[in-house]
Amino acid sequence: MLLGAIADDFTGASDLANTLARGGMATMQFVGPGRGKVNCEAGVVALKTRSVPVEDAVLQSMDAARWLLDQGCEQIFFKYCSTFDSTREGNIGPVAEALQRLTGADVTVVCPAFPATGRRVFMSHLFVKDKLLSESGMENHPLTPMTDPDIRRWLRYQTRGGVGSITLDTVREGSGAIRSRLRDELTDGNRLVVVDAIEDEDLMTIGEAVADHALVTGGSGLAQGLARNFARHGKLSGIPADVPVVTGPGVVLCGSCSLASQNQVACHLQNHPGLSIDPAAIVRGTMSVEIAARWVASNAADNPIVYSTTSPDVVSFVQQRFGREESAKILEDFFGSLAKRLADSGTRQIVVGGGETSGAVVEALGLKHMTIGAEIDPGVPVLVSEYGRSMRPIGLALKSGNFGSPDFFAKALDRIAGHE
Numbered sequence: 001m002l003l004g005a006i007a008d009d010f011t012g013a014s015d016l017a018n019t020l021a022r023g024g025m026a027t028m029q030f031v032g033p034g035r036g037k038v039n040c041e042a043g044v045v046a047l048k049t050r051s052v053p054v055e056d057a058v059l060q061s062m063d064a065a066r067w068l069l070d071q072g073c074e075q076i077f078f079k080y081c082s083t084f085d086s087t088r089e090g091n092i093g094p095v096a097e098a099l100q101r102l103t104g105a106d107v108t109v110v111c112p113a114f115p116a117t118g119r120r121v122f123m124s125h126l127f128v129k130d131k132l133l134s135e136s137g138m139e140n141h142p143l144t145p146m147t148d149p150d151i152r153r154w155l156r157y158q159t160r161g162g163v164g165s166i167t168l169d170t171v172r173e174g175s176g177a178i179r180s181r182l183r184d185e186l187t188d189g190n191r192l193v194v195v196d197a198i199e200d201e202d203l204m205t206i207g208e209a210v211a212d213h214a215l216v217t218g219g220s221g222l223a224q225g226l227a228r229n230f231a232r233h234g235k236l237s238g239i240p241a242d243v244p245v246v247t248g249p250g251v252v253l254c255g256s257c258s259l260a261s262q263n264q265v266a267c268h269l270q271n272h273p274g275l276s277i278d279p280a281a282i283v284r285g286t287m288s289v290e291i292a293a294r295w296v297a298s299n300a301a302d303n304p305i306v307y308s309t310t311s312p313d314v315v316s317f318v319q320q321r322f323g324r325e326e327s328a329k330i331l332e333d334f335f336g337s338l339a340k341r342l343a344d345s346g347t348r349q350i351v352v353g354g355g356e357t358s359g360a361v362v363e364a365l366g367l368k369h370m371t372i373g374a375e376i377d378p379g380v381p382v383l384v385s386e387y388g389r390s391m392r393p394i395g396l397a398l399k400s401g402n403f404g405s406p407d408f409f410a411k412a413l414d415r416i417a418g419h420e
């Protein structure tokens with residue numbers, strides 16, 4: 001293993017694995033740290049740590065990093081969301097600092113930019129397409145409302161150490177200029193440094209500047225540059241992964257309330273049957289995994305969708321009634337158990353909307369690792385794993401809340417089945 005990556009959620013992990021695979025690295029995605037010695041050039045460990053307390057996130061991330069270092073990797077990459085999903089008490093800063101201690105890294109870049117999906121960093125402020133992060137819809141996220149677009153400020157809430165910044169004009173001067181500014185930031189006591197990037201070429205330049213860094217942090221965009229470093233040094237085998245086509249009954253499970261997911265759910269409902277899940281109905285017992293599984297079975301031929309996706313107003317009403325964490329848990333447990341029940345009764349393709357929801361589904365399915373197939377839309381690949389004791393192939397797509405075109409769900413099921 002050359003590059004070892006830790007992702008703080010499952011959609012993020014598959015987004016990163018997709019970038020690394022497209023960058024020519026033989027890539028595997030693991031659900032938590034793997035076991036024994038594995039054979040790949042890039043290993044991405046998916047964790048479900050985005051919304052957990054600092055101490056827990058640090059422990060899990062350190063375990064993952066130790067396992068990756070045991071695999072002999074030369075560099076550790078810590079992947080967080082391209083919308084920097086966290087809270088003031090969030091764990092991105094503390095995990096980055098703990099990984100610095102483990103790897104001996106002195107100064108580390110922070111760059112969530114992912115231009116292919118409209119995420120750009122300018123003057124340390126994060127934009128989503130033409131909107132500041134805090135006006136992009138992310139300010140209404142059910143778990144991590146991003147109410148401030150300034151990444152330095154988020155990090156300062158979360159860390160004790162200094163936070164520096166490198167602006168686009170320095171990035172455009174080239175990798176040498178970035179390296180020299182990083183040294184200056186270190187001298188000033190800033191060991192985490194937010195770096196601007198608005199185009200893929202900026203990310204390539206930053207990647208080149210940090211080629212010899214033991215630790216790099218960012219969104220999946222920055223990984224393009226890291227993959228290119230290994231390719232340039234002739235370290236990649238160039239052998240493409242063998243990913244089987246998976247056909248059979250398919251279902252969409254969407255627990256994301258992000259804007260793109262709302263449009264995608266509406267679009268899927270135009271031509272496919274849908275079952276809307278209200279957390280209050282689960283609590284009352286008028287909705288259950290059994291009821292939903294029966295409904296899916298009776299609509300199995302039509303690629304049905306089960307969703308809790310709803311407007312910010314309804315989400316805040318639900319959260320006031322049941323609590324923020326509690327309502328998320330009710331729904332995540334529901335989607336996880338439903339996915340397992342469906343997979344046990346023959347569902348072969350599962351498309352999931354939402355990072356936390358994806359984590360709950362993949363963990364409930366008990367999957368250990370996944371191979372990376374074709375890209376469906378920027379940041380979302382087909383994933384194939386082995387399910388259950390029979391180890392039969394199961395095809396998945398784990399869609400980040402705000403990724404994908406309106407017809408993503410139907411397209412994903414097509415791609416898993418090998419159709420263009």
Ligand SMILES: Nc1ncnc2c1ncn2[C@@H]1O[C@H](COP(=O)(O)OP(=O)(O)O)[C@@H](O)[C@H]1O
Binds near residue numbers: 256331
């Ligand atoms: N109707 C709802 N009411 C309250 N919380 C919800 C509702 N639907 C989904 N959620 C919760 O919101 C969170 C959405 O997060 P996630 O799945 O990561 O989506 P995204 O990728 O859009 O961030 C999940 O924890 C989910 O269980």
Ligand SMILES: O=C(O)[C@@H](O)C(=O)COP(=O)(O)O
Binds near residue numbers: 011012015016081085
């Ligand atoms: O970087 C990104 O935007 C994604 O890879 C990601 O992390 C997605 O998270 P969710 O929006 O919570 O699915």
